Amino acid sequence: MYRTVKRLGIPDSNIILMLADDMACNSRNKRPGGVYDHPDKSVDLYGDNVEVDYRGYEVTVENFIRLLTGRVGPDTPRSKRLLTDDKSNIFIYMTGHGGDEFLKFQDFNEISSHDIADAFAQMWEKKRYNEILFMIDTCQANTMYEAFYSPNIVAVGSSKKGQNSYSYFHDNNLGISVIDRFTYYNLKYLENVKPGSSLTLRDLTLISDFFGAEQNIELTIDPIKLDNVNKNESQIYIHQIPLKV
Structure with missing residues (x-):
């Protein structure tokens, strides 16, 4: 999401990026300095002139909550501070390995839904935000905001409780899955959004509802009699959608 919000006009001075930052310059990366969301290498997720504020071992649950x-400590530079007030609208995007009401931070500690809920409550009491858009892409993502109890928060997740959030592209050179389907299709949609667009969050969630990893969807132009479909199959057949062949 860093690339997108920056392209749409949000400067680095208004972005705080927490990133492991261990793949862009990995010795196995055939294109040093970049991480791509698709085999055709059309979109560099790092974008141009990336500024990572918290990297490596700085990316911890404690630092995120602080x-x-x-x-934060008195010697913390401005680039590592969230300098907001009661008029600030904040977008928070999180991704990684997770499960029922938890998200891992680099596989050695976890943040729970209650940790985030309590942090947001403190932010509201301290007048640190006006509105928050919270987006998370992980397995059972929606459980991460079920504990929220503060006002003026809109939350979007990639999967329900008991559901997985599947990867879209596995980079064989790096040996990792670079991006999940939910984030990939959201980015694909946002790449066509221009600064000053009148599109709203509703338009975005309609796209993610369809392309999220919640169901296996097969598109076909041929009508299918549902009476002949095995009820044990988890596929959904959609023949009403016009397709270009």
Whole structure:
């Protein structure tokens, strides 16, 4: 999402990027300095002139909570502070390995849904935000915001409780899955959005509802009699959608 919000006019001074940052310059990366969302290498997820504020071992649950609540050390530079007030609208995007009400931070510690909920409550009490858009892409993502109890928060997740969030592209050179389907299709949609567009969050969620990893969908131009479909199959057949062949 860093590439997208920056392209749409949000400057680095208004972005705080927390990233492991261990793949762009990995010795196995055939295109040093970039990480791509598709085999055709058309979209560099890093974008141009990436500025990572928290990297490597700085990306911890403690630092994330301190960042949100403003309880950082006095020697913390401005680039690592969330300098917001009661008029600020904040977009928070998180992704990684997760499960029922937890998200891993680099596989050695976890943040729970209650940790985030309590942090948002502190932010509201301290007048650190006006509205928050919280987006998360992980397995059972929706459980990460079920504990929220503060006002003016809109949350979007890639999967329901008990559901997985599947990867879209596995980079064989790096040996990792670079991007999940939910994020890939959201980025694909947002790449066509221009600054000043009148599109709303509703338009975005309609796209992600269809392309999210919640169901296996097969598109066909041939009508199918549902009476002949095995009820044990998890496929959904959609023949009403016009397709270009």
